[in-house]
Amino acid sequence: MQNKANVLLIGCGGIGTIGALNLELGAQATVTAVLRSNYEHVKAHGFCIKSIDHGEVEGFKPSILRNTIPDLTTESLPPYDYIIVTTKNYADIPPSVATLIHPAVTPGHTRIVLLQNGLNIHKPLQSAFPTNIILSGVSFCGSHQVAPGKIVHEDDDELYIGAFRNAGLAPEVEDAAAQDFVRIYGAGGKCQPQFNPDVAFSRWRKLLYNACLNPICAITDLDTGRIQLAEGAIEDLVKPAMREIQAAAKACAGVELPDETLDFMITMDPITMYNPPSMQVDVRSGRFTEFENLVGEAVREGRAKGVAMPTLTVLYGILKAMQWRTKEKRGLVTVPEAVDHTVQK
Amino acid sequence: MQNKANVLLIGCGGIGTIGALNLELGAQATVTAVLRSNYEHVKAHGFCIKSIDHGEVEGFKPSILRNTIPDLTTESLPPYDYIIVTTKNYADIPPSVATLIHPAVTPGHTRIVLLQNGLNIHKPLQSAFPTNIILSGVSFCGSHQVAPGKIVHEDDDELYIGAFRNAGLAPEVEDAAAQDFVRIYGAGGKCQPQFNPDVAFSRWRKLLYNACLNPICAITDLDTGRIQLAEGAIEDLVKPAMREIQAAAKACAGVELPDETLDFMITMDPITMYNPPSMQVDVRSGRFTEFENLVGEAVREGRAKGVAMPTLTVLYGILKAMQWRTKEKRGLVTVPEAVDHTVQK
Numbered sequence: 001m002q003n004k005a006n007v008l009l010i011g012c013g014g015i016g017t018i019g020a021l022n023l024e025l026g027a028q029a030t031v032t033a034v035l036r037s038n039y040e041h042v043k044a045h046g047f048c049i050k051s052i053d054h055g056e057v058e059g060f061k062p063s064i065l066r067n068t069i070p071d072l073t074t075e076s077l078p079p080y081d082y083i084i085v086t087t088k089n090y091a092d093i094p095p096s097v098a099t100l101i102h103p104a105v106t107p108g109h110t111r112i113v114l115l116q117n118g119l120n121i122h123k124p125l126q127s128a129f130p131t132n133i134i135l136s137g138v139s140f141c142g143s144h145q146v147a148p149g150k151i152v153h154e155d156d157d158e159l160y161i162g163a164f165r166n167a168g169l170a171p172e173v174e175d176a177a178a179q180d181f182v183r184i185y186g187a188g189g190k191c192q193p194q195f196n197p198d199v200a201f202s203r204w205r206k207l208l209y210n211a212c213l214n215p216i217c218a219i220t221d222l223d224t225g226r227i228q229l230a231e232g233a234i235e236d237l238v239k240p241a242m243r244e245i246q247a248a249a250k251a252c253a254g255v256e257l258p259d260e261t262l263d264f265m266i267t268m269d270p271i272t273m274y275n276p277p278s279m280q281v282d283v284r285s286g287r288f289t290e291f292e293n294l295v296g297e298a299v300r301e302g303r304a305k306g307v308a309m310p311t312l313t314v315l316y317g318i319l320k321a322m323q324w325r326t327k328e329k330r331g332l333v334t335v336p337e338a339v340d341h342t343v344q345k
Numbered sequence: 346m347q348n349k350a351n352v353l354l355i356g357c358g359g360i361g362t363i364g365a366l367n368l369e370l371g372a373q374a375t376v377t378a379v380l381r382s383n384y385e386h387v388k389a390h391g392f393c394i395k396s397i398d399h400g401e402v403e404g405f406k407p408s409i410l411r412n413t414i415p416d417l418t419t420e421s422l423p424p425y426d427y428i429i430v431t432t433k434n435y436a437d438i439p440p441s442v443a444t445l446i447h448p449a450v451t452p453g454h455t456r457i458v459l460l461q462n463g464l465n466i467h468k469p470l471q472s473a474f475p476t477n478i479i480l481s482g483v484s485f486c487g488s489h490q491v492a493p494g495k496i497v498h499e500d501d502d503e504l505y506i507g508a509f510r511n512a513g514l515a516p517e518v519e520d521a522a523a524q525d526f527v528r529i530y531g532a533g534g535k536c537q538p539q540f541n542p543d544v545a546f547s548r549w550r551k552l553l554y555n556a557c558l559n560p561i562c563a564i565t566d567l568d569t570g571r572i573q574l575a576e577g578a579i580e581d582l583v584k585p586a587m588r589e590i591q592a593a594a595k596a597c598a599g600v601e602l603p604d605e606t607l608d609f610m611i612t613m614d615p616i617t618m619y620n621p622p623s624m625q626v627d628v629r630s631g632r633f634t635e636f637e638n639l640v641g642e643a644v645r646e647g648r649a650k651g652v653a654m655p656t657l658t659v660l661y662g663i664l665k666a667m668q669w670r671t672k673e674k675r676g677l678v679t680v681p682e683a684v685d686h687t688v689q690k
Contacts, residue, residue: 052686154686155686216663216666219564219663220663220666220667220670221667221670222666222669222670225680226669226670226673226680227666229669229678229680230665230666230669230670231665231669232662232665232666233662233665233666233669236658236661236662236665237659237662237663237666240659270684270686271680271681272681272682272683272684272686273683273684273686274680274683310655310656310658310659311655311659313581313655314582314585314655314656314659314660315659316581317577317578317581317582318561318564318565318582318663320575320576320577320578320581321561321565321567321572321575321577321578321582322565322566324567324571324574324575324576324578325565325566325567325571325575328571333574335570335571335574335616335619336616336617337617338617338618338619339615339617339618341397341499341500341615341617341618
């Protein structure tokens with residue numbers, strides 16, 4: 001019998017908690033979960049989960065709960081075999097993921113699983129940890145934390161695991177690591193991740209949702225049900241954006257995204273679910289959005305290959321302006337004082 | 346001495362009230378103002394105005410206050426020489442302006458002054474009232490009603506009056522009507538409107554603001570000060586949109602809008618005024634926007650002449666989706682009932 005994998009999970013919201021549950025269920029891993037805002041609640045009560053895969057689960061706790069990132073230089077802890085990062089990834093807002101996880105990474109050993117969206121998210125990690133395998137997790141798991149520790153999981157957990165290629169490492173070793181993670185994650189039997197040798201394919205494919213539907217819902221404040229009902233929104237906004245991703249995927253990575261995949265992404269969330277995608281939830285809550293990784297990188301990659309990205313360019317500009325607004329609200333930028341301009345001439 | 350003009354003013358918010366004040370001050374007109382939400386307040390207290398042109402004015406009341414549109418078929422009233430319409434003009438939300446003012450119009454006599462924004466707003470009026478002169482009022486008057494009857498007027502009242510051409514009427518008669526209106530509006534001495542023989546020029550010129558800055562501020566919820574401060578917003582969003590209006594104005598109406606005019610519109614509102622333009626105020630208040638006349642008509646006109654309008658097309662699609670959201674909130678459209686999708690498989 002194999003030893004259990006020592007897993008550090010950073011971010012225990014909708015996606016992270018379902019991941020912890022799958023890993024603990026399979027008994028092939030011991031999960032140390034780092035919680036932030038929900039730490040006190042979960043420590044006292046555990047998670048309350050209502051899930052399409054797991055049913056109703058009361059009081060679930062990962063093996064170890066923490067509210068800080070472990071620091072292996074000062075704490076006497078065994079090295080982590082895997083660090084799974086499910087936090088938001090804001091390319092423009094410090095700290096970076098690399099800075100965040102740095103104290104917990106054992107060089108040459110820890111495999112870093114980025115269960116996060118967008119393009120090129122591995123690049124800063126490969127720079128910071130050149131001897132570590134970086135895995136890609138692309139998840140279609142509609143799961144939200146609706147209150148501290150309360151998780152509603154209403155979409156099938158569909159997870160694609162592959163390795164981001166690192167020129168300094170052997171591809172077969174990287175792929176074996178991805179397959180090992182698939183094994184331990186799937187051992188619980190409730191979610192069978194798929195080994196995904198072509199990470200570019202799954203990442204560009206998911207951008208059909210995340211660079212198109214997600215920002216359009218966020219900007220218009222229409223959820224994925226209403227965006228299908230609102231006259232013209234799919235044909236005039238969503239599809240033009242998706243066709244730009246389709247063209248860029250082909251030009252940048254040789255990835256073919258058939259038209260049926262566009263339609264699949266549009267109708268994936270049933271209308272009557274009225275699901276607000278993550279970016280819409282973020283905007284509604286006054287939080288930052290991952291617009292740089294989801295839209296900005298796609299626009300930059302596409303344009304670099306000469307693909308016209310008119311729709312995504314405008315969406316990107318709007319999201320950037322909205323991020324600035326959030327930065328102002330959070331004190332990251334300040335503006336000159338207002339002046340009374342009603343004084344009579 | 347000439348008789349006073351009998352003027353009916355429909356819509357007495359920020360722009361309408363300053364118009365009523367100018368007209369009554371000049372003593373060349375008697376103003377009947379139709380008020381809606383602020384009627385009771387103004388009847389009791391008058392308007393309280395703080396104005397860059399007029400200073401502080403307490404208790405101002407137009408000659409006659411009403412809360413209904415006069416119906417000349419049932420009320421014994423003299424005909425109106427002018428009907429000035431300053432209400433919002435929603436092409437997609439009934440009732441239309443023509444329907445609204447119909448009972449007060451004397452065919453062949455009443456001149457209808459559309460102190461409203463956008464392109465092609467005269468077309469439904471010319472269909473409904475083919476023997477009436479329709480005048481165009483393009484106003485750059487930063488004036489807002491900040492509470493019932495309380496008007497803050499902080500931008501110079503810059504008003505361009507001209508005639509929309511009607512093939513069935515004589516241009517010199519139309520122009521004389523426009524000049525007569527300029528005379529009675531300017532008689533008070535606080536605002537001298539300009540006679541504007543080229544209505545297309547002033548309407549396309551104002552679209553630089555109203556089809557570009559206005560929707561971009563509304564969508565991003567950044568006012569005209571913050572949009573100048575937010576990194577990239579002017580160069581990546583506002584200017585591309587303005588260049589599309591510039592190209593369409595030339596192609597559709599032979600109107601030359603020099604680059605300096607683009608810069609002028611961007612910096613017209615000083616940063617420290619932090620002025621939310623009208624569409625941003627509408628969105629913040631959950632009201633409909635005039636997106637069809639401001640953006641939709643420009644996109645349709647430009648495209649019909651083969652002008653590429655990629656930025657404005659996206660803005661138009663977003664505004665249309667936002668309007669649908671407002672329609673749903675106001676019960677003009679309904680959606681299917683939500684279904685619980687968390688039930689375990």
